[in-house]
Amino acid sequence: xxxxxxxxxxxxxxxxxxxxxxxxxxxxxxxxxxxxxxxxxxxxxxxxxxxxxxxxxxxxxxxxxxxxxxxxxxxxxxxxxxxxxxxxxxxxxxxxxxxxxxxxxxxxxxxxxxxxxxxxxxxx
Amino acid sequence: xxxxxxxxxxxxxxxxxxxxxxxxxxxxxxxxxxxxxxxxxxxxxxxxxxxxxxxxxxxxxxxxxxxxxxxxxxxxxxxxxxxxxxxxxxxxxxxxxxxxxxxxxxxxxxxxxxxxxxxxxxxx
DNA sequence: TCACTGTTTCGACGTCTGTCGATGCCCGGA
DNA sequence: TCCGGGCATCGACAGACGTCGAAACAGTGA
Numbered sequence: 001x002x003x004x005x006x007x008x009x010x011x012x013x014x015x016x017x018x019x020x021x022x023x024x025x026x027x028x029x030x031x032x033x034x035x036x037x038x039x040x041x042x043x044x045x046x047x048x049x050x051x052x053x054x055x056x057x058x059x060x061x062x063x064x065x066x067x068x069x070x071x072x073x074x075x076x077x078x079x080x081x082x083x084x085x086x087x088x089x090x091x092x093x094x095x096x097x098x099x100x101x102x103x104x105x106x107x108x109x110x111x112x113x114x115x116x117x118x119x120x121x122x123x124x
Numbered sequence: 125x126x127x128x129x130x131x132x133x134x135x136x137x138x139x140x141x142x143x144x145x146x147x148x149x150x151x152x153x154x155x156x157x158x159x160x161x162x163x164x165x166x167x168x169x170x171x172x173x174x175x176x177x178x179x180x181x182x183x184x185x186x187x188x189x190x191x192x193x194x195x196x197x198x199x200x201x202x203x204x205x206x207x208x209x210x211x212x213x214x215x216x217x218x219x220x221x222x223x224x225x226x227x228x229x230x231x232x233x234x235x236x237x238x239x240x241x242x243x244x245x246x247x248x
Numbered sequence: 249t250c251a252c253t254g255t256t257t258c259g260a261c262g263t264c265t266g267t268c269g270a271t272g273c274c275c276g277g278a
Numbered sequence: 279t280c281c282g283g284g285c286a287t288c289g290a291c292a293g294a295c296g297t298c299g300a301a302a303c304a305g306t307g308a
Binding site for chain 2: 283284285286287288
């Protein structure tokens, strides 16, 4: 819980992350743990500012963008950084520092999992 | 802020509802208004209890269930009712009273729209 | 080395949200 | 008509969340 000040940016290891959690909601009742995990992902997108930030990253060529390119969403930069951190912690974005700038990119597998979870195709 | 219309709760007409809001997040930046609307839908699923309730309804045969069948999620009944109301207001569920019991059903179009919004297939 | 810029972290504040018990409304059965 | 059960609403409270300014950190260029 306490990432002190040792590393600049952990970037969230792919195998330690949030990935495998998403049976379709129609398949069976979610367990309490799965519900907790899924809710955290939806919560990450439950804020307009975060949604716009995510959209800006996702719609950028290559699915990645510099903070400086997306920071204009009507709130202060500390707030932007705060929201990007939330998206990172939810596993929806990854970050990478390249010289002066930090680039954020979508984590396709996690987003695809969310989409699949909402897939209602079950009975035909 | 901007919550003034309060939708009595009458089942939410299909054409007056929350439906058409969801371009894929990769297609273009969300406008502030669209972001607001989408965020509201994600927020409805951003709570573990709501997610379990929704899952219970969605996984029931026919995609509908009586409140009495799904109310066991570890919180009090007023709380269950409160969460179902939230899901209803977000357009994800519809409710219908049948005699003594109230049945909730998923609104497939709205859920499908959310799923489509998260679809990352775009650039290739 | 220093100065400058981009980004994150910190601390604080007001608001929103989930939760509960108590209460009220609606319906079916006696 | 009254009673009883299912569900919604009300009012209140603690905790979480979004927001900001100030400050710290990281890299570049001179």
